Amino acid sequence: xxxxxxxxxxxxxxxxxxxxxxxxEENQSSTLGFILLGISRQQQQENLFFILFLFIYPSTLxxxxxxxxxxxxxxxxxxxxxxxxxNLSFVDILxxxxxxPKMLANHLLGIKxxxxxxxxxxxxxxxxxxxxxxxxxxxxxxxxxxAISRPLHYTVIISPRSCFLLVVGSWVIxxxxxxxxxxxxxxxxxCGNQEVANFYCDIPSLLKLSCSDIHFNVKMLYLAxxxxxxxxxxxxxxxxxxxxIVLCVPSTKGILKAFSTCGSHLTVVSLYxxxxxxxxxxxxxSYSLKNAxxxxxxxxxxPMLNPFIYSLRNRDMKAALGKLFSKRISS
Ligand SMILES: *[C@@H]1O[C@H](CO)[C@@H](O)[C@H](O)[C@H]1NC(C)=O
Numbered sequence: 001x002x003x004x005x006x007x008x009x010x011x012x013x014x015x016x017x018x019x020x021x022x023x024x025e026e027n028q029s030s031t032l033g034f035i036l037l038g039i040s041r042q043q044q045q046e047n048l049f050f051i052l053f054l055f056i057y058p059s060t061l062x063x064x065x066x067x068x069x070x071x072x073x074x075x076x077x078x079x080x081x082x083x084x085x086x087n088l089s090f091v092d093i094l095x096x097x098x099x100x101p102k103m104l105a106n107h108l109l110g111i112k113x114x115x116x117x118x119x120x121x122x123x124x125x126x127x128x129x130x131x132x133x134x135x136x137x138x139x140x141x142x143x144x145x146x147a148i149s150r151p152l153h154y155t156v157i158i159s160p161r162s163c164f165l166l167v168v169g170s171w172v173i174x175x176x177x178x179x180x181x182x183x184x185x186x187x188x189x190x191c192g193n194q195e196v197a198n199f200y201c202d203i204p205s206l207l208k209l210s211c212s213d214i215h216f217n218v219k220m221l222y223l224a225x226x227x228x229x230x231x232x233x234x235x236x237x238x239x240x241x242x243x244x245i246v247l248c249v250p251s252t253k254g255i256l257k258a259f260s261t262c263g264s265h266l267t268v269v270s271l272y273x274x275x276x277x278x279x280x281x282x283x284x285x286s287y288s289l290k291n292a293x294x295x296x297x298x299x300x301x302x303p304m305l306n307p308f309i310y311s312l313r314n315r316d317m318k319a320a321l322g323k324l325f326s327k328r329i330s331s
Pocket of ligand 1: 080083090
């Protein structure tokens with residue numbers, strides 16, 4: 001009772017003391033949503049992007065689904081490296097499904113509005129899945145380091161149980177690194193400009209639009225970007241280790257083997273972090289529509305390329321895909 005009572009008093013207090021804040025709140029509640037400006041302000045370019053996405057999205061779905069099917073249907077690929085790859089494909093499917101279908105539908109229907117709730121939901125899944133992607137890439141690098149530096153203990157260290165823990169751990173860290181930001185962003189006020197300079201809602205765009213004091217949010221965003229980039233540091237260190245081991249025993253065969261198992265992963269890692277760095281590692285002020293093009297690269301193009309990078313460079317993967325098709329055709 002007393003707690004409820006004091007809560008009532010403090011509510012009353014705040015309503016007396018923060019009339020200015022209350023007016024802001026009113027402004028916020030009149031916010032029906034945001035307007036997604038899209039990738040470009042020019043209709044012609046926007047049409048071009050629409051056609052591109054219309055091609056990219058189904059390719060992403062089909063490519064990644066094929067990877068998952070091929071890995072699960074071929075017993076020879078039932079090992080941690082490929083299970084992690086299947087997980088990466090799974091995250092990529094979800095990742096591009098958070099933004100692209102909405103963008104396509106909006107363009108078709110000529111709608112640019114997204115509700116506040118829709119905006120937060122999109123932000124949540126974007127950030128959580130991007131973080132998961134990042135951590136799974138680190139798990140894949142760890143898998144390679146163990147395979148190359150401790151081949152005799154590989155099956156003990158990367159056991160089914162630790163595989164499971166590594167994957168679940170990636171999801172948990174990713175969500176833990178996202179939830180605080182969504183809560184922080186949901187308490188911001190927006191008064192006036194509601195045009196998001198992108199084709200989906202992301203945290204920097206919303207911070208830029210807010211009329212609240214965003215100093216704390218910006219600091220937290222830097223922290224989150226740090227947590228997001230931790231895997232990159234780990235990956236770089238892993239590869240330094242892999243290559244120092246390989247180069248210490250200089251045999252052409254060893255070097256070729258290391259390149260063939262790590263090459264695809266390195267390509268994906270560079271593509272992924274390269275584009276993300278292009279967006280987040282720069283001042284918030286310079287955040288503009290131009291970034292939307294880079295954003296497009298990592299929200300849509302990278303997830304589409306991953307399966308191609310892995311399947312085109314990997315003989316086992318190609319064999320599994322071939323088997324998958326011949327099985328389908330014969331049945
Ligand atoms: C993800 O990895 C786990 C652990 O290796 C595996 O059991 C699971 O099948 C993978 N998920 C997918 C979609 O392949």
